[in-house]
Amino acid sequence: MRKNSESNSENNSKNGGSKGFSLLEILVVLILISLGIIAVAVNIPASRAMIEPESVLAQTASFVLEAKKNALLGFVDVNKRTFNIEQIRNITNSVIISTIPATIGAKNCNLASCLGVTSGSPTKEKDPFSQNNNFSQTSQQLGAICISGQSFCFDTNSSFTFNRFSGRINANYIIFFSNKKRNLALIVTSTGDVLVAENTNNEWRSRTDLQELLIEPIKTKKE
Numbered sequence: 001m002r003k004n005s006e007s008n009s010e011n012n013s014k015n016g017g018s019k020g021f022s023l024l025e026i027l028v029v030l031i032l033i034s035l036g037i038i039a040v041a042v043n044i045p046a047s048r049a050m051i052e053p054e055s056v057l058a059q060t061a062s063f064v065l066e067a068k069k070n071a072l073l074g075f076v077d078v079n080k081r082t083f084n085i086e087q088i089r090n091i092t093n094s095v096i097i098s099t100i101p102a103t104i105g106a107k108n109c110n111l112a113s114c115l116g117v118t119s120g121s122p123t124k125e126k127d128p129f130s131q132n133n134n135f136s137q138t139s140q141q142l143g144a145i146c147i148s149g150q151s152f153c154f155d156t157n158s159s160f161t162f163n164r165f166s167g168r169i170n171a172n173y174i175i176f177f178s179n180k181k182r183n184l185a186l187i188v189t190s191t192g193d194v195l196v197a198e199n200t201n202n203e204w205r206s207r208t209d210l211q212e213l214l215i216e217p218i219k220t221k222k223e
Contacts, residue, residue: 058213071162084159102178105204114153116146147204167192
């Protein structure tokens, strides 16, 4: 009996006297892993909520500019030159995407021209937000807001097609992105320009500093 115990102790010493983890050590490891998972689950949605409107606007702009690029290159296929808001409906559930603004903002400009009343002052070419286009009353649903103190008429239809080679469209269009924190707008003018505006303090203003959300200018020739 004594020999057996001695042989067992010798075997343990040969195996390096190794032993398993204690229950306390296992519990500590599990707690640390759980805390790490909770921290990731909490922080990621919060950061996405902060950048989501801008991110959705940028993705939408990429679709719009792709359609314009195809038009400038002369694509015959209308679908390749057309943007439809349904292309971006499934990007997120936390941002409202619409062609009608969640908030109109202050009416600090003359919106009569959008209602069919002619304006006496000429359009300023340097200010894209002051454009007043001739709308077809039979085919377009009109909307109007004030952006940086200028009246801006737009079509509220959910799709538009760029003309081949010119990259122009038949009217102004706006896609609005809103959540509890922010109201952004992606503006596509009849000349094909793509601009950004934001509603702050109940007033829509152009945001040239957010133009970096858009991709680089389109090349008009195939490389």
